[in-house]
Amino acid sequence: MKTYYNPEDLKKFGKIGEFQKELADKFFSYYGEVFKEGALTEREKSLIALAVSHAIQCPYCIDAYSVDTLEKGCDEEEMMEAVHVAAAIRGGASLVHGVQMMNKVKEVSM
Amino acid sequence: MSTATKSLKKQNHVFSDIDHQLKVLHHGIKDQNLDSFSSKLSETNLFPLIPTNLDIFQINMGKMCNQVCSHCHVDAGPDRKEIMSKETLQLCLDAIAKSEIKTVDLTGGAPEMNPHFRWFVEEAYKLDCKVIVRCNLTIIVANKKYFDLPEFYKENEVEIVSSLPHYSSKKTDSQRGDGVFDRSIRALKMLNEVGYGMEGTGLTLNLVYNPSGAFLPPSQAGLEKQFKRKLKKDFDVEFNSLFAITNIPISRYLDYLVASENFEGYMEKLVNAYNPVAAEGVMCRNTISVGWDGYLYDCDFNQMLELKVAVSDKKRQHVKDFDSQTLMDRKIIVNEHCFGCTAGSGSSCGGEIT
Numbered sequence: 442m443k444t445y446y447n448p449e450d451l452k453k454f455g456k457i458g459e460f461q462k463e464l465a466d467k468f469f470s471y472y473g474e475v476f477k478e479g480a481l482t483e484r485e486k487s488l489i490a491l492a493v494s495h496a497i498q499c500p501y502c503i504d505a506y507s508v509d510t511l512e513k514g515c516d517e518e519e520m521m522e523a524v525h526v527a528a529a530i531r532g533g534a535s536l537v538h539g540v541q542m543m544n545k546v547k548e549v550s551m
Numbered sequence: 552m553s554t555a556t557k558s559l560k561k562q563n564h565v566f567s568d569i570d571h572q573l574k575v576l577h578h579g580i581k582d583q584n585l586d587s588f589s590s591k592l593s594e595t596n597l598f599p600l601i602p603t604n605l606d607i608f609q610i611n612m613g614k615m616c617n618q619v620c621s622h623c624h625v626d627a628g629p630d631r632k633e634i635m636s637k638e639t640l641q642l643c644l645d646a647i648a649k650s651e652i653k654t655v656d657l658t659g660g661a662p663e664m665n666p667h668f669r670w671f672v673e674e675a676y677k678l679d680c681k682v683i684v685r686c687n688l689t690i691i692v693a694n695k696k697y698f699d700l701p702e703f704y705k706e707n708e709v710e711i712v713s714s715l716p717h718y719s720s721k722k723t724d725s726q727r728g729d730g731v732f733d734r735s736i737r738a739l740k741m742l743n744e745v746g747y748g749m750e751g752t753g754l755t756l757n758l759v760y761n762p763s764g765a766f767l768p769p770s771q772a773g774l775e776k777q778f779k780r781k782l783k784k785d786f787d788v789e790f791n792s793l794f795a796i797t798n799i800p801i802s803r804y805l806d807y808l809v810a811s812e813n814f815e816g817y818m819e820k821l822v823n824a825y826n827p828v829a830a831e832g833v834m835c836r837n838t839i840s841v842g843w844d845g846y847l848y849d850c851d852f853n854q855m856l857e858l859k860v861a862v863s864d865k866k867r868q869h870v871k872d873f874d875s876q877t878l879m880d881r882k883i884i885v886n887e888h889c890f891g892c893t894a895g896s897g898s899s900c901g902g903e904i905t
Contacts, residue, residue: 482773483770484769511764512766512767512768513770513773514769514770514774516717516719516722
């Protein structure tokens with residue numbers, strides 16, 4: 442069955458340079474730097490990446506960072522809490538617009 | 552991972568057949584057009600792999616174990632009856648005495664289940680050797696005849712290396728069997744009580760982490776901090792160092808990888824993570840491994856694949872004709888499972904290599 446997302450395509454990510462090498466090289470170099478140990482640990486960065494993967498709902502990123510967090514020593518509880526952080530922000534982003542709705546309702550109501 | 556109660560051998564499982572294991576490993580590399588281990592070594596000027604020293608004498612005292620762990624490369628368990636005899640153990644002592652070896656590393660199965668275990672430890676200690684015992688922890692609380700093992704270890708200044716794949720019971724039990732975590736914590740407390748893992752005692756208790764699934768281990772230093780914090784906070788347990796070990800794709804772990812359809816991905820991951828610095832320091836370069844029947848191997852993994860040391864004089868393959876120089880002159884046998892020791896920071900019985 443043909444689908445838009447093929448798990449095997451994740452392995453080909455590095456090949457995006459075939460069409461535009463210079464920008465791909467810059468991106469991957471930047472990407473590598475971002476995930477190096479810095480003020481945040483590699484483990485913390487991996488958990489952030491896992492949460493963001495869920496917020497942006499990228500299947501490739503979810504596959505990649507589910508394994509990466511395990512390989513950084515995270516456990517399932519920590520990983521699911523990270524997903525809840527993403528869910529809370531996404532949910533909150535919808536709900537905070539409720540204030541706008543309330544403002545408008547009050548504006549047009551007697 | 553899920554735990555079985557019988558060894559692959561007892562089940563007549565297809566993965567108890569060594570030729571089948573080697574065939575699967577070969578196809579895992581060839582069918583994905585990955586580089587073979589020997590070609591990776593060649594690319595990095597390490598082929599043929601040769602010994603650097605002969606420092607560690609690792610003895611597999613038998614395949615009998617009180618546990619049936621789902622990743623076990625030995626396929627050990629209560630139904631395995633292969634046990635090293637006292638005669639063979641004496642040959643090991645003779646070999647150690649006539650060599651420069653100062654470290655004796657005892658593994659199994661559960662080495663403590665060998666009826667000559669205590670005698671052997673005392674004799675090795677008399678030879679002025681540092682004795683390491685790879686203790687699965689639960690053996691200490693398995694039966695009252697083992698309850699005094701912590702005291703025995705202490706008297707003989709044994710270094711303890713014990714598997715504890717995780718500080719959570721769920722993860723540990725999924726790999727090592729139901730209830731193993733709780734029993735391991737009880738045993739760790741008994742070891743702590745006699746001074747093991749406690750500052751200033753000189754009694755070393757190291758733990759071993761290995762992944763509970765088809766992924767590579769995290770960095771050892773970071774994980775050690777986590778383990779120390781969690782075990783102290785939740786159980787008041789202390790230890791010295793944590794060794795992070797990669798699972799080697801043979802025997803039960805290979806069966807798990809194939810059954811869970813993770814085999815190809817895992818092999819690709821290992822090959823892509825090949826680290827020449829780790830390859831340079833692999834443990835087979837300074838260790839010799841002795842099987843329960845006295846035959847010699849480059850490592851415990853080659854032992855389980857029945858790949859005996861490649862020495863020209865076949866009789867030198869047995870401990871009764873042990874000769875250090877012959878072994879130093881050998882070429883180490885490599886195969887695709889060796890990628891497990893060279894991935895990332897590398898892996899050995901002492902944890903990371905680099």
